[in-house]
Amino acid sequence: MPSTSRSPARAADPVSLPVKRRLEAPVRGLLRLVLLLAGLSLLVRPGAARQAAIASAHPLATAAGFETLAAGGNLFDAAVTVSAVLAVVQPESSGLGGGGFWLLRRADGRVSMIDGRERAPLAASADMYLDAAGRPIPRRSLDGPLAAGIPGEPAALALIARRYGRLPLARSLAPAIRLARDGFVVDEAYRRYAGFRRRAIAASPGAAAQFLDHGEVPAAGWRLRQPDLARTLERLAAEGRDGFYAGKTARLLVAGVRAAGGIWTGRDLAEYRAVERAPIRVDYAGLRVFSAAPPSSGGVALAEMLHMLDRFDLDALTAVQRKHLLIEVMRRAYRDRARFLGDPDQVAIPLKRLLDPAYANSLIRDLSFGAAGRSRPLPPDPSGKGLDTTHFSMADSEGNAVAATLSINYGFGSGFVPPGTGVLLNDEMDDFSMRPGVPNVYGLVGGRANAIAPGRRMLSSMSPTLVETPKGLGVLGTPGGSRIITMVLLGILDIAAGEGPDHWVRRRRFHHQYLPDEVQYEPGAFSAQELRGLRLLGHRLRPLDDTYGDMQAVWRAKGGHLEAASDPRGSGAAQVKTIRVSTSPSDGP
Ligand code: GLY
Numbered sequence: 001m002p003s004t005s006r007s008p009a010r011a012a013d014p015v016s017l018p019v020k021r022r023l024e025a026p027v028r029g030l031l032r033l034v035l036l037l038a039g040l041s042l043l044v045r046p047g048a049a050r051q052a053a054i055a056s057a058h059p060l061a062t063a064a065g066f067e068t069l070a071a072g073g074n075l076f077d078a079a080v081t082v083s084a085v086l087a088v089v090q091p092e093s094s095g096l097g098g099g100g101f102w103l104l105r106r107a108d109g110r111v112s113m114i115d116g117r118e119r120a121p122l123a124a125s126a127d128m129y130l131d132a133a134g135r136p137i138p139r140r141s142l143d144g145p146l147a148a149g150i151p152g153e154p155a156a157l158a159l160i161a162r163r164y165g166r167l168p169l170a171r172s173l174a175p176a177i178r179l180a181r182d183g184f185v186v187d188e189a190y191r192r193y194a195g196f197r198r199r200a201i202a203a204s205p206g207a208a209a210q211f212l213d214h215g216e217v218p219a220a221g222w223r224l225r226q227p228d229l230a231r232t233l234e235r236l237a238a239e240g241r242d243g244f245y246a247g248k249t250a251r252l253l254v255a256g257v258r259a260a261g262g263i264w265t266g267r268d269l270a271e272y273r274a275v276e277r278a279p280i281r282v283d284y285a286g287l288r289v290f291s292a293a294p295p296s297s298g299g300v301a302l303a304e305m306l307h308m309l310d311r312f313d314l315d316a317l318t319a320v321q322r323k324h325l326l327i328e329v330m331r332r333a334y335r336d337r338a339r340f341l342g343d344p345d346q347v348a349i350p351l352k353r354l355l356d357p358a359y360a361n362s363l364i365r366d367l368s369f370g371a372a373g374r375s376r377p378l379p380p381d382p383s384g385k386g387l388d389t390t391h392f393s394m395a396d397s398e399g400n401a402v403a404a405t406l407s408i409n410y411g412f413g414s415g416f417v418p419p420g421t422g423v424l425l426n427d428e429m430d431d432f433s434m435r436p437g438v439p440n441v442y443g444l445v446g447g448r449a450n451a452i453a454p455g456r457r458m459l460s461s462m463s464p465t466l467v468e469t470p471k472g473l474g475v476l477g478t479p480g481g482s483r484i485i486t487m488v489l490l491g492i493l494d495i496a497a498g499e500g501p502d503h504w505v506r507r508r509r510f511h512h513q514y515l516p517d518e519v520q521y522e523p524g525a526f527s528a529q530e531l532r533g534l535r536l537l538g539h540r541l542r543p544l545d546d547t548y549g550d551m552q553a554v555w556r557a558k559g560g561h562l563e564a565a566s567d568p569r570g571s572g573a574a575q576v577k578t579i580r581v582s583t584s585p586s587d588g589p
Helices: 016-044 059-070 075-089 153-163 169-182 188-196 198-202 205-211 227-239 247-259 266-271 298-309 319-340 351-355 359-363 481-496 501-506 528-536
Strands: 049-056 099-105 111-116 275-277 280-284 287-291 389-396 401-407 465-469 472-476 519-521 541-543 552-557 562-566 573-580
Touching (some): 049 059, 049 075, 049 552, 049 562, 059 075, 059 169, 059 389, 075 099, 075 153, 075 169, 075 227, 075 389, 099 153, 099 465, 111 153, 153 169, 153 227, 188 198, 198 205, 205 227, 247 266, 280 298, 287 298, 287 481, 298 319, 298 351, 298 481, 319 481, 319 528, 351 359, 389 472, 389 562, 401 465, 401 472, 465 481, 472 481, 472 501, 481 501, 501 552, 501 562, 528 541, 562 573
Parallel strands (some): 389 552, 519 541
Antiparallel strands (some): 049 573, 099 111, 111 275, 280 287, 287 465, 389 401, 465 472, 472 552, 552 562
């Protein structure tokens, strides 16, 4: 604030100077107050309202996101909160012992990806899950600490809070700490997955004590309390990434893993870093799509599929031709996924070629509308319903947005909790290719680009996605293993057709992943006429008994109007709320 007494001209005024001096202290105080209030009315506008939309796979996570916004956090603080609460209330799907990808869009349109994907321990080797004859040892990459990659979620949350957030990490993590300590009543998804993975959980005393009730799947109404996890979260809140990757938590994690036959060392944790990367960007039919870059395969596969589709006039096709075309572009993109994709920091990915729209011409050269294509035959896909990962989408009226897909891989991950940590470890090592041609738990095959190597990030299908259109911004994503990418593709096509988020999350889905050579589809995904037509073309059609996916979606119209939708297949919550904040409504660093 300018001080009159510093002005030489006024200081020379012998009459006014003493008076001013006498008044100076209280006036300056008053002036400060007036300016402060004026500033607040311009910048802070107490009571100023903004809107935000959050769709997540659990009502407690959605509610906690709004709690952080109401406490003055920006959308990125709320993303930290929602991630951490999902880690507590949906242990079957994601957690501090896992990883994920966060797509962050600032109101000025800049989009960035935070890669918190797990990586292989430094003592990992290409054949660690094979027997002497080179055959995969059943369940070794799925159950127990040997199946676990080095977690990335804690580092990612600390990085998002530091680079993008406004609140201290301790404030954004407070709801998760509270829910871990005080507990919450488990839902049906928890009970279903606890039953599905009971054997693996029961084999780990730390996990059994935390997630089972005297060794059994808890009854409905059971309250899950996780005091060890609360303390681990508190150390993360107090010390940032070092609160997890160094000190007491790191010591407990490494000791617990090694005592149970795992291969982690302190160096694995100390060297882990979340990485900020440029997302994949693809332009299609007037839309601008941003999705996850490698080590996720999502963005590249989506880009290839959209570029192929761009070669055709979809409106001129019959319903059968349109479905046939979609199946054929899925087949080709998943073939490239298996051939080329892996950890960008360790393998050479021909990204420029794969993302070149002209490359699509060579992919569709053998595409015929007279017959289904062919993939080399393989064993059937054993993948389940696909709730073993989680997703949330959020946006605010200013144009900030977050799409995040988080995972510990299979339901309840490896089923292993290092004693004293409360941290359920992932079994993401199964996302590596054990051996060329050997399918993982999702039936996905891969080659050398996704072979196990020390410190390498395993290829993922997680595809948090943002879609900019002339009319607004779509935010979407879903769990579902290998089917994630095709679910997101169908969602993008719905956006292109002008449909709203309620339609993206409800629509019936179908999927082809190159191998096995079959079209998996939900009940009702094809009409009787489409089924006949596709069969005549030679497609092998595999009806699924159940639905799959748990898409969480948000739409922000150009003027700021928000909509949110949560997949009816899951038990998530989507809400649009007006936030009354006591701090600046403008977000971003
Ligand atoms: N664990 C599932 C994925 O990352 O694709």
